[in-house]
Amino acid sequence: MPMRARNQLVVDHLHIVGAATAYVASRLTHVSRDDLASAGAFALVRAAEKFDATLGVPFGAFARGRVNWALKDELRAMDWAPREVRVRAKATAKVRQTLTSALGRTPSVAEIAAAMGVDTATVREGLADAERMVTSLDAPDAPEIVWTGYLPEELAIASERDEFLRRAVDALPDRKRDVVRAIYFEDRTVTEIADELGVSHAAVSQQRAEGVRMLRDALDRHYADSPAVDAPPTSRSSASVLDAYFERLAEGGQRFTRAILSHAVGV
Known part of the structure; x- marks a missing residue:
């Protein structure tokens, strides 16, 4: 890519670095905003250098992934506590x-x-x-702290994906569903949930981790390029539990479609 075009991509997408930096800094107050911004800006430049428009991926999505990972790496490298x-x-x-x-x-x-x-x-x-402690970012119960906003050209795709993800969460087994909702939709901590349920911190983390694995399997299955693709699941649940989950998710999708059609025709 010509230098001029690369530089223009960087300038046009600096807001990604700004938004991601502001979001992370608001969640972790013991970090340097300047260091985060510097790491994010460098990642944005590298993304522009590596970007291949022929792959059909919007630069915004490509760059955001690079910036997010750069901020995570920067956080892991920080040693704020004596x-x-x-x-x-x-x-x-x-x-x-x-x-x-x-x-x-x-x-x-x-x-x-x-x-x-x-x-x-x-x-x-x-x-x-x-x-x-920022070094706990790799722990199973670590909070998601990276900004995940969308650019205008991605809103349609993001909206459909978000709707599917919410239905996938609704279809999870009860305890996993409640834990995932509390952490990711209600912004509650693992400690708060453990206290409320009267269980250990580790038990909540395990429910969260398995819930996320089941969601990942649902997304992989839904967005597979071919129905014939049969990748091994990441979930550690039994085959019967996974099959029941996928059945609930399919039923939820059918109900959602019927509701949309009924609304469209005024029924």
Whole structure:
């Protein structure tokens, strides 16, 4: 691609870097906005260099993926917390997990404090530090912090995909559906959900992870280039559970189509 055209692509899509940086910085306050913006801008330039218009993918979608991954890499490289803060956070989280396993429920702050021999304020600080440690981004329960907005040319495709995804979430088994909705639609934390359900942090994370795997299988199946494609599922659920899930999803799609048609004809 000529240098002039590449530079124009970068200039026209700088808003992707700005929006993604602002979104991440609003979710993680202990990070450098300038460092994020620099990493995002470099990724945008690299995306323009690698972009191949003949593949039929809009540059906005291509660049956003590169920018998002660059921001994630930058976050993993950041070391905002002093060593003593990390030690306290990990120790507090470990005691909470141990008590959860022993009690069969999430322990209170007072119970964790008693087990550690510290005051409740110290425990609250340790738990808060554990929640926002950026190096936990690879953990199964890590929050999704990367901006996923759409450009105008992608809205039609995104709208259809979002509708299918919501139906796919609705069709999930009850507990997985509730956990996925709470985390991704209601912006609630794994800790809050665990406290509400009276289960361990790990149990909620496992439900979330398996729910996401089932959603990925549903998307792969729905958007496969050919019905004959039979890629192995990523879900760890049994074949019968997956088959039942796909049946519920198909029934939901039929109901959705009938509702749209009925509305169109004024029934």
